[in-house]
Amino acid sequence: MTAFQGLTILCALQWGIYLNNFDVFASTPAAVTAQLIWTPIYVGGTSQVDLWTQSTEGCACSFNSTRTDCACCVQSGGCSCGESSPHRCAQCGLEQNCASMCNMTLDSKQLLDKSGRGFGQIKSPALTGPTRCTYRFIPDTGQRVELQIYRLVSIGRHNGSACEGGWLQLEKGAMVCGRNERFDPPVVLFSDDEVATLDMRINEKTVRSQFLAYFSFTSTTSTSVGWPGRGGKPVNNTACDWVYEDTDCRHKDCVIATPGYPGVYASNSRCRYLVTSGPRVSVTIKFNAVMLPHNHCATDYIAVYSGTATSSPLLVMLCGGKNTTVIHSSPNILIEFRSGPGVPPFDYNGFVATLGFVEITTESPTTPTPEIVTNKANDNMMKSVGFGGQNVRYMERDPQDHRREQKLNSCDLEVRGDEIRSGNHDTRGKPKSTVCRLVLRGGSYDSVHVSLASYNLSAPACRSMIEIFDGPPEGGTTGNGKSLERICSPVQRTMPQDPAPVVEKYLETERYSSTGREMTVVLRRSANTSRDEEFMDVVYYFHDEREGGTQQPASVCDVEYFGLSSPKNGSVVHPAPHRLFAMEGALKCRQHFIPAANQSVIITLQSTNRQISNSPCDTQCGDSGCRCFANKTLDEIDHLQLVSETGHIVSCLCGSYQDWLPVGIRSWTPVYIEWSRSSRAGLDFKATYRFADDAFCGDHSTTRPEGEVSSGDLANEVVKLNSFYQQKCTWVLDSTTDRQLTVEVESNQSKPCTAWNLTIHEYSSSGDPAGPRLHTFCSRDRHRNFTLPWKMNTVVVRLQALSRTAPQYVMRWRSDAATANTRKSGPSPAPNQVIKSSGQRWESTNIVIFTSILQALAAFLAFPFL
Numbered sequence: 001m002t003a004f005q006g007l008t009i010l011c012a013l014q015w016g017i018y019l020n021n022f023d024v025f026a027s028t029p030a031a032v033t034a035q036l037i038w039t040p041i042y043v044g045g046t047s048q049v050d051l052w053t054q055s056t057e058g059c060a061c062s063f064n065s066t067r068t069d070c071a072c073c074v075q076s077g078g079c080s081c082g083e084s085s086p087h088r089c090a091q092c093g094l095e096q097n098c099a100s101m102c103n104m105t106l107d108s109k110q111l112l113d114k115s116g117r118g119f120g121q122i123k124s125p126a127l128t129g130p131t132r133c134t135y136r137f138i139p140d141t142g143q144r145v146e147l148q149i150y151r152l153v154s155i156g157r158h159n160g161s162a163c164e165g166g167w168l169q170l171e172k173g174a175m176v177c178g179r180n181e182r183f184d185p186p187v188v189l190f191s192d193d194e195v196a197t198l199d200m201r202i203n204e205k206t207v208r209s210q211f212l213a214y215f216s217f218t219s220t221t222s223t224s225v226g227w228p229g230r231g232g233k234p235v236n237n238t239a240c241d242w243v244y245e246d247t248d249c250r251h252k253d254c255v256i257a258t259p260g261y262p263g264v265y266a267s268n269s270r271c272r273y274l275v276t277s278g279p280r281v282s283v284t285i286k287f288n289a290v291m292l293p294h295n296h297c298a299t300d301y302i303a304v305y306s307g308t309a310t311s312s313p314l315l316v317m318l319c320g321g322k323n324t325t326v327i328h329s330s331p332n333i334l335i336e337f338r339s340g341p342g343v344p345p346f347d348y349n350g351f352v353a354t355l356g357f358v359e360i361t362t363e364s365p366t367t368p369t370p371e372i373v374t375n376k377a378n379d380n381m382m383k384s385v386g387f388g389g390q391n392v393r394y395m396e397r398d399p400q401d402h403r404r405e406q407k408l409n410s411c412d413l414e415v416r417g418d419e420i421r422s423g424n425h426d427t428r429g430k431p432k433s434t435v436c437r438l439v440l441r442g443g444s445y446d447s448v449h450v451s452l453a454s455y456n457l458s459a460p461a462c463r464s465m466i467e468i469f470d471g472p473p474e475g476g477t478t479g480n481g482k483s484l485e486r487i488c489s490p491v492q493r494t495m496p497q498d499p500a501p502v503v504e505k506y507l508e509t510e511r512y513s514s515t516g517r518e519m520t521v522v523l524r525r526s527a528n529t530s531r532d533e534e535f536m537d538v539v540y541y542f543h544d545e546r547e548g549g550t551q552q553p554a555s556v557c558d559v560e561y562f563g564l565s566s567p568k569n570g571s572v573v574h575p576a577p578h579r580l581f582a583m584e585g586a587l588k589c590r591q592h593f594i595p596a597a598n599q600s601v602i603i604t605l606q607s608t609n610r611q612i613s614n615s616p617c618d619t620q621c622g623d624s625g626c627r628c629f630a631n632k633t634l635d636e637i638d639h640l641q642l643v644s645e646t647g648h649i650v651s652c653l654c655g656s657y658q659d660w661l662p663v664g665i666r667s668w669t670p671v672y673i674e675w676s677r678s679s680r681a682g683l684d685f686k687a688t689y690r691f692a693d694d695a696f697c698g699d700h701s702t703t704r705p706e707g708e709v710s711s712g713d714l715a716n717e718v719v720k721l722n723s724f725y726q727q728k729c730t731w732v733l734d735s736t737t738d739r740q741l742t743v744e745v746e747s748n749q750s751k752p753c754t755a756w757n758l759t760i761h762e763y764s765s766s767g768d769p770a771g772p773r774l775h776t777f778c779s780r781d782r783h784r785n786f787t788l789p790w791k792m793n794t795v796v797v798r799l800q801a802l803s804r805t806a807p808q809y810v811m812r813w814r815s816d817a818a819t820a821n822t823r824k825s826g827p828s829p830a831p832n833q834v835i836k837s838s839g840q841r842w843e844s845t846n847i848v849i850f851t852s853i854l855q856a857l858a859a860f861l862a863f864p865f866l
């Protein structure tokens with residue numbers, strides 16, 4: 001067994017997974033995280049030699065059927081290498097390259113036709129340098145080239161800033177090199193070019209240069225492995241500059257990503273992404289994953305500017321593994337990505353971010369539509385639909401109204417969100433037609449969500465189908481809608497409350513959501529239907545982002561409220577049952593409140609209607625918050641939590657917690673309510689929120705040589721039961737001239753240091769401005785002076801608080817600067833270094849003066865007559 005063959009099996013053993021048919025599937029969930037992701041390609045069993053060779057002997061030879069000492073090939077995709085290499089098999093279509101996989105072309109269509117596989121293995125020959133090999137990859141439409149490098153032998157070396165002597169490079173991408181490297185995880189490279197070329201180059205004398213890699217023609221629509229940038233327009237004659245317009249991103253996901261994401265990006269590159277929008281539009285840039293080399297913030301970083309150039313105001317700078325969400329209102333936002341020299345072991349892949357746009361307006365939404373549900377005469381009624389044994393109640397108008405408002409002799413229905421917020425559409429009992437359409441039209445701030453409760457498609461060979469579209473119909477069809485799901489006949493799903501038994505030949509995703517404000521569900525029936533009526537029963541609801549927060553597409557029930565775009569105040573309740581559809585078992589829903597830089601958010605849990613007796617969990621509240629005490633894990637108990645942005649649980653409520661209400665928090669940083677359900681129903685609650693304009697906390701910067709800040713009116717507020725304050729305030733005290741800075745802090749409170757504290761830090765130019773901590777003030781210190789070293793001209797003062805009582809303090813600062821004695825002389829020495837308090841400076845000065853007086857008196861007494 002060769003070293004490469006052994007490595008292949010070793011990798012499979014380390015991962016602990018074997019696929020009998022060499023299936024290729026995503027290695028990560030749909031949620032994007034800051035980690036390397038690639039398409040795993042595994043050996044099929046422990047007895048297999050490599051990807052295409054089952055055994056090195058024991059099978060008939062293709063070139064001589066009388067011999068049985070040739071390699072046995074994998075039945076699906078493997079072909080004998082022939083007489084030149086009788087003990088090896090290769091991927092069908094690449095047999096001619098068995099002896100030397102060098103200067104070859106790998107065509108996706110040809111490989112798929114001959115081997116049935118869109119992936120394979122490259123084992124370069126053992127070559128003597130200097131030499132060169134190229135590998136051309138030709139992907140099919142809708143594919144990108146993925147390369148995974150596992151092993152390098154004598155292919156250059158890294159000198160600390162670049163590869164020299166040789167390298168591997170996927171055209172225009174990163175250079176990879178090494179003397180004797182085994183990469184685990186692999187070095188992953190992606191290319192989105194129509195033809196990609198891998199260049200193996202050896203520029204020095206070597207005895208044996210070789211590499212091992214896997215390749216895959218990966219789908220561009222794969223969100224678990226792919227994530228190439230989409231939605232924008234590349235700028236001509238640039239390497240990686242793009243422009244994203246809000247009009248292109250309103251009804252489709254726009255993704256910004258580093259070139260070749262999630263593969264290693266090229267070194268010494270600069271990419272700019274310009275995001276443009278109309279007036280009164282709030283832009284959300286969510287950095288889902290950031291993975292840059294650690295401790296290389298000076299060369300590898302992401303900068304976001306409010307404008308079209310890097311000279312515009314800087315909003316945020318990211319490096320390392322730090323990700324964030326930027327919300328800003330500006331017609332132009334520039335994202336700049338800079339990379340420095342390549343850094344072994346090449347385990348970084350840049351960033352991926354999604355764009356969102358929200359109009360800032362107070363106008364009521366209007367959605368003109370030719371055919372809408374308009375009759376308001378009948379009262380709403382409650383209807384129950386069972387999902388997996390539980391009843392879900394939702395508001396729906398009288399079905400007779402629907403029937404009267406449909407077009408005659410039609411099973412079509414069009415619903416407008418400003419008339420009906422939730423309901424269902426069942427085509428059973430409606431006039432039969434070969435095509436039935438459910439068109440859902442929401443308001444300006446609505447998203448649409450549907451689920452197929454039950455259906456029956458009995459025609460053979462996909463002659464009947466149900467298709468769900470993200471978008472509106474056009475001219476009676478769904479030509480401009482994106483297909484989210486297509487269900488082909490024959491297939492049946494009936495729910496337990498239906499007369500027919502449960503038969504499931506197909507399991508679709510439980511819930512489908514629109515990216516815009518419209519959605520369409522179409523039932524196409526065969527002209528010759530069987531006796532069993534073909535039908536669909538669709539549950540739907542509209543979600544208003546202004547009233548219910550911005551719903552997160554990757555979650556069933558998570559929503560976000562933004563201080564700039566959401567209503568300034570409102571109320572929230574536990575998730576509505578119809579929004580959860582058929583979700584069973586444990587479930588968590590988050591209502592996330594995100595204040596702007598000049599705001600705080602006030603949240604109060606006011607009431608609950610459900611009393612819980614004999615609960616295994618008990619709530620106890622104190623100065624540090626409310627806590628849940630239980631004899632089992634919280635995942636097994638219905639509970640509520642108020643959580644800070646850092647993950648700190650401010651309050652946890654469970655069992656009979658009504659006596660502790662109201663529970664509230666005022667926070668200058670993001671905070672969320674987490675509703676956790678273990679039972680079928682979960683806890684019910686009602687809470688109010690308010691975004692208050694408040695420039696007191698947040699980030700501040702000043703060059704004033706002296707000044708004062710205090711807790712202001714906040715400390716005079718009436719303390720309410722179980723109301724908490726969460727603050728994170730930052731002041732950057734800067735000076736353009738050399739100085740010695742003294743910071744004075746005093747407080748009349750005596751709280752634990754964990755309740756609130758004020759810290760002084762060195763200034764950091766990258767990431768968080770608060771660098772190493774120099775001093776800490778706690779309220780029990782009452783009064784302290786902190787004098788910083790001479791020429792430490794910029795420092796950061798930070799207040800952090802989480803307490804039932806608002807912090808009460810006064811902070812003052814002053815600067816002592818050195819001045820020149822004369823015009824010609826240099827600056828005077830630095831002011832006296834003071835260690836503990838400013839009072840010591842006066843003390844040392846007095847000592848000097850007193851000593852001078854004594855010396856003068858002694859001289860006078862020694863020479864009294866002079």
